[in-house]
Structures are given as structure tokens and as C-alpha cells.
Amino acid sequence: MRKKVKDQMLELAEKLGVPVFEQISPLNALQFNYLRTIDLLPEMIIMMRSLVAKEAFSFRREPITVIKNGLLFSFQNVFNDGQENVADLASNLQQERSHVRITPLHMTSEVRFAKQAHIKQITIIIEMAYLIRFLGKDRQPFGYLFDAESTFWIEEFMSPEIASCIDQMLNSSNTISFPDLFYSMKALELLYFLFNNLSRRESVSHQQVTRDEINKVYEVRNAMAASLDRALSISELVKISGMNELKLRKVFTQVFGKGLYAYFQYIRMEEAARLLREEHLSVSEVGYRLGFSNLSHFGRLFEEHKGMKPKKWSSQNH
Known part of the structure; x- marks a missing residue:
């Protein structure tokens, strides 16, 4: 075989x-x-x-x-x-x-x-x-x-x-x-x-990208994904990328279809959904794990992304 x-x-x-x-x-x-x-x-x-x-x-x-x-x-x-x-x-x-x-x-x-x-x-x-x-x-x-x-x-x-x-x-x-x-x-x-x-991606003027630029925005993306409890500052992301801020924002949006902040919040809410569904954590445990000191803010953000409050979403996805 x-x-x-x-x-x-x-x-x-x-x-x-x-x-x-x-x-x-x-x-x-x-x-x-x-x-x-x-x-x-x-x-x-x-x-x-x-x-x-x-x-x-x-x-x-x-x-x-x-x-x-x-x-x-x-x-x-x-x-x-x-x-x-x-x-x-x-x-x-x-x-x-x-x-x-x-x-x-x-x-x-x-x-x-x-x-x-x-x-x-x-x-x-x-x-x-x-x-x-x-x-x-x-x-x-x-x-x-x-x-x-x-x-x-x-x-x-x-x-x-x-x-x-x-x-x-x-x-x-x-x-x-x-x-x-x-x-x-x-x-x-x-x-x-x-x-x-x-068709729903954030609008951006597409430009030629190099292999190195692609690798750099993936390093930025991976750093963001590894720090879901704390949003990295733009200066930290610029340092990781080795690009200037404008270039980083353009290339990142072109590759991933969302701006830096919107992408971070999206993967943050996807992780919240995973923790609720797979690890069966409570809403408060998920919110605190992802760095939210204000659970009402967490609930509003989750509802924006998933269409319902986290408690209701959790009950429907167990």
C-alpha cells in the first residue's frame, strides 16, 4: 500500500x-x-x-x-x-x-x-x-x-x-x-x-506581493493568534513585519481580507466559540481567558460575530 x-x-x-x-x-x-x-x-x-x-x-x-x-x-x-x-x-x-x-x-x-x-x-x-x-x-x-x-x-x-x-x-x-x-x-x-x-472581503487595491512579504504577514498573523488575551500594539506588529505601517496594513488586508484589528477580533471570537463548544467552559471563563475584564463587552462582541449571545450560542452548540 x-x-x-x-x-x-x-x-x-x-x-x-x-x-x-x-x-x-x-x-x-x-x-x-x-x-x-x-x-x-x-x-x-x-x-x-x-x-x-x-x-x-x-x-x-x-x-x-x-x-x-x-x-x-x-x-x-x-x-x-x-x-x-x-x-x-x-x-x-x-x-x-x-x-x-x-x-x-x-x-x-x-x-x-x-x-x-x-x-x-x-x-x-x-x-x-x-x-x-x-x-x-x-x-x-x-x-x-x-x-x-x-x-x-x-x-x-x-x-x-x-x-x-x-x-x-x-x-x-x-x-x-x-x-x-x-x-x-x-x-x-x-x-x-x-x-x-x-465578495464580502474588505476592499483594497491589489498589488503584486513577494514571497517575503507573504511570509512576514503570516508571522504577524501567527503572533496575533498567539496573543488572543492581549491585542498587540501596531508598533509591535510593525516590528514583527519589518514593513512600515501603511505597507503592513495593505498587504495584510490583501492576503487575509480583513484589517489587523478586525482580523484579531474575528479569530478571538472563533476561539471563544471553540472554547464554549469543545471545552465546555462557562461564558465568564471564556471571556476572562481571552482577556476581557468587561463581560458585557465580550457578550456584545460575540453577538456581533455569531448572531446571538454566547450563553445561547453555547446551549445550541453542545
């Missing part, structure tokens, strides 16, 4: 035109729990996979050439592959928050795996012209995605609609009728929900 997975990955890399796995060694560091590819080329290819990195490593991913002008949509860590239910594994696994990433196929990137990184992905690689046919005149607000020469990196939050659609894709029967039609329709449904979310 292990050899079969290696062969599948090598075959896939060759098909995509990416010479990443010419050496087998990176594959030896990955434990694949699930792998499936739906080949709908020349317009689209869908990959569903779950893996755990046994060792920390990185590799340079070269441009994907199977489609000349295309986009890569990666839906990360939104489904349960069963590893979370294995007690001796779950405590050691490292997993990012659920999110979606969008990049152009011509972009080179450095892919890093931390030891015990738990990656669960659905990736859609799609031809720009094919996607534009479905968007029609509605593509105008998303022109930054369809510039064949543009270099960008977009991260978007996961929505319940996207999570539900992914669940349907993963839990469909292997004997489903017309699988190519089913998966192509589900992929387009995922993109429909994603573009609906993108």
Missing part, C-alpha cells in the same frame, strides 16, 4: 508538471491516511488527501504547468479523517485553523511541514477561462484573480456552507452514478460559496 501511494504521488506530480517528487525521500516522511484524485483535465483536477508528517521538512514547489493559466484553491483542515479520534495520536498532532488559500499556478512556493503536522486538503486546480465561463459578468470584482501575470496569495475563512459541501464530497458512495459529473458539480459548488465569501 505504501508503494502504491508513492506511485500515485509520483504519477500525480508528473501529470501536474511539478518535479517536486523526483526524489522519493520527501514521501518517506509522510503518512497518507487518504488520497484520491479526480481527473477532469484539461479544465480541472480535484485532489482529496489526508496526511501526517512524521518528520519536519520542506521543499520548493515549482509552478504547476498542466494548465497554462490557472488557479489553485486549497480547502484546508475542514473534515475529520478519524485521526482526531485516536487518543494517542490526537494529542501530538499539529493542525492549522480551517481556511482556504488561493494562488496562481505559475507561483513558486516553499512548502513546509512541521513534525506531526496534520494536513487535510481538498485542492481544486482549474483553468481560468473555464472558471470565467461560469462567473460571466460577475467576475469583475475579482479581476485580481484573473491577471495571468499577477502574483498573489489569498487566504479566506472557512464557512459552514463550504464545510457541508466538502462533507458531501468525502462521504459520497464509491458507487455513485456519474462520478465525474458529481465531483465537477461539487467543485463548482465549493467555488460558488467561496466567491460569495470573497
